[in-house]
Amino acid sequence: MSEWRFVPTATAHEAGGRIGALPAAIRPVGAAGATVCGPAYTVLCGQRDNLALHHALALAPPGAVVVCQTGGWFEAGYVGEVMVRAALARGLAGLVIDGCVRDAEAIAASGWPVFARGLSVRGTTKDPSLAQAQGCRLRFRAAGGSVDVDPGDLVLGDADGVVVVPRPRAAEVLAASHARETAEREILTRLGDGETTLDIYGLPRLGE
Numbered sequence: 654m655s656e657w658r659f660v661p662t663a664t665a666h667e668a669g670g671r672i673g674a675l676p677a678a679i680r681p682v683g684a685a686g687a688t689v690c691g692p693a694y695t696v697l698c699g700q701r702d703n704l705a706l707h708h709a710l711a712l713a714p715p716g717a718v719v720v721c722q723t724g725g726w727f728e729a730g731y732v733g734e735v736m737v738r739a740a741l742a743r744g745l746a747g748l749v750i751d752g753c754v755r756d757a758e759a760i761a762a763s764g765w766p767v768f769a770r771g772l773s774v775r776g777t778t779k780d781p782s783l784a785q786a787q788g789c790r791l792r793f794r795a796a797g798g799s800v801d802v803d804p805g806d807l808v809l810g811d812a813d814g815v816v817v818v819p820r821p822r823a824a825e826v827l828a829a830s831h832a833r834e835t836a837e838r839e840i841l842t843r844l845g846d847g848e849t850t851l852d853i854y855g856l857p858r859l860g861e
């Protein structure tokens with residue numbers, strides 16, 4: 654997994670053929686500059702209910718990124734200081750949630766990477782009768798289509814957002830990401846030498 658650590662989300666997204674971008678509303682909410690990288694552990698919560706997340710924090714293997722959907726009910730504080738402390742104690746790599754979290758200052762101070770739609774003070778229930786699941790496929794509705802997340806898929810998060818790379822494509826996308834990073838460094842050098850992006854990309858000129 655360490656070979657992915659310095660691959661930006663945008664690079665992996667492009668290198669894979671514009672894949673895996675989760676909704677742009679899911680952004681880092683903790684410490685500035687937080688990144689996450691690891692295999693997905695997926696969980697589906699009931700609406701306004703975080704019982705399944707409590708189970709996930711106990712069940713996910715160390716190093717996993719917990720990826721959570723909330724039945725489409727975004728505005729509740731599904732995770733906060735207590736649960737972040739629990740996740741840290743278990744060695745989990747981070748959280749990506751299609752909903753909100755709370756205890757923002759404590760999350761930032763913890764340094765644990767949390768990617769969420771935002772913040773909400775609203776409390777959650779812990780109701781075992783609600784529909785919920787561990788280790789299931791999650792489908793995120795994103796601009797231009799949907800993104801499926803299966804357990805074990807590679808999750809990358811940084812200041813730009815979150816990208817998920819299907820596990821069967823991980824080696825290929827990693828190689829393409831490294832090639833793209835090398836190419837972009839060359840482009841930056843050429844810009845420093847006075848070329849324009851029109852020159853470098855061979856873009857059509859005005860009037861052409």
Ligand SMILES: O=C([O-])CC(=O)C(=O)O
Pocket residue numbers: 703730731732733734735736737755756776777
């Ligand atoms: O307890 C909860 O439901 C969420 C929370 O605020 C915490 O984890 O601290």
Ligand SMILES: [Mg+2]
Pocket residue numbers: 733734735755756
């Ligand atoms: Mg709390």
